[in-house]
Amino acid sequence: MTRVLAPLVFAFACALRAAFAATAPDEMLADPALEARARALGKELRCLVCQNQSIDDSDAPLARDLRRIVRERLASGASEAEIKRFLVERYGEFVLLEPPFAPATWLLWAGPFLVAAAGAGLVLGFLRRRAAGAEEPAELDPEERRVLATLIAGESSERAP
């Protein structure tokens, strides 16, 4: 019974959490479209106290203050980019959960692809070398041929006494 119920309860709790996040009803903007923009923007901004949560998820007082600032500024007509700039000026690019694509971060963005490409290169090289090796085994020189012949002869004579 618990085996069936536990995942259900867990899923329900997750859904509940996703529905409410940390944004309290009294913080919300009256205009649903603006509130939706505020929620979306809040998900992209890092809570500096809990650091791996967005301000939309965090219960920290600073996250609440930042949510309020986001809403005030959206309500007064600021764009998402302007609000991000406002916060980056104060807290640095660390406040953005998704780092911007800039010269300083291109390695970060390209990193996984570079590693995948290097891995693919290694595998291809290995496969090609193995295929090449399988096609043309080293030729035996006359000395090896002679030893081999003796061995085969000796073995067959032992087997058939």
Add this chain to the structure above:
Amino acid sequence: MSERTERPRGLARGWLYLLPVLLFAAVGVVLALGLERDARTLPSVLVDKPAPAFALPPLPGRDDRGFSRADLGGAVMLVNVFASWCVPCRIEHPVLEQLAREGVVVHAINYKDDPRDALSFLRTLGDPFTRVGVDREGRAAIDWGVYGVPETFVVDREGRIRYRHVGPLQPRDLERTIRPLLARLAP
């Protein structure tokens, strides 16, 4: 006999076997460096930038007229963000008092505090501050890029932020960073 055909590739292969060891060493060095630094202490983007504009009302019952941007500059100053509810602030308080006794100007932003509590905090533990501004909403602190109390800033004679310390100032911070910096900024 097979050695003869293998030998040219033997050297390259030996190097290949060393590769995991080298990779491991490289990762180890990176991780060891990572252990040394505290990931929770963020570098301030405001360092070497002018202090932000702000104007805070005074703490009622204390004899000053509040704390604003105009009070910064002219001399090297410290700006401390504190609250009476903040336990580490109590730990660092003697360090601030020590600096004030030595003649360093220390201003304060009282962060999200009940002014009565803040006043009794200063009456009980001592008051090292030249000016205290009350930031009940924490808005001025956000302009300073503050993300927790206590934080302490060193502001130079031109009103630029030169250093930000996160967490309580301890005697060793005073000796290692604050004093050398003050000596450099105000010879």
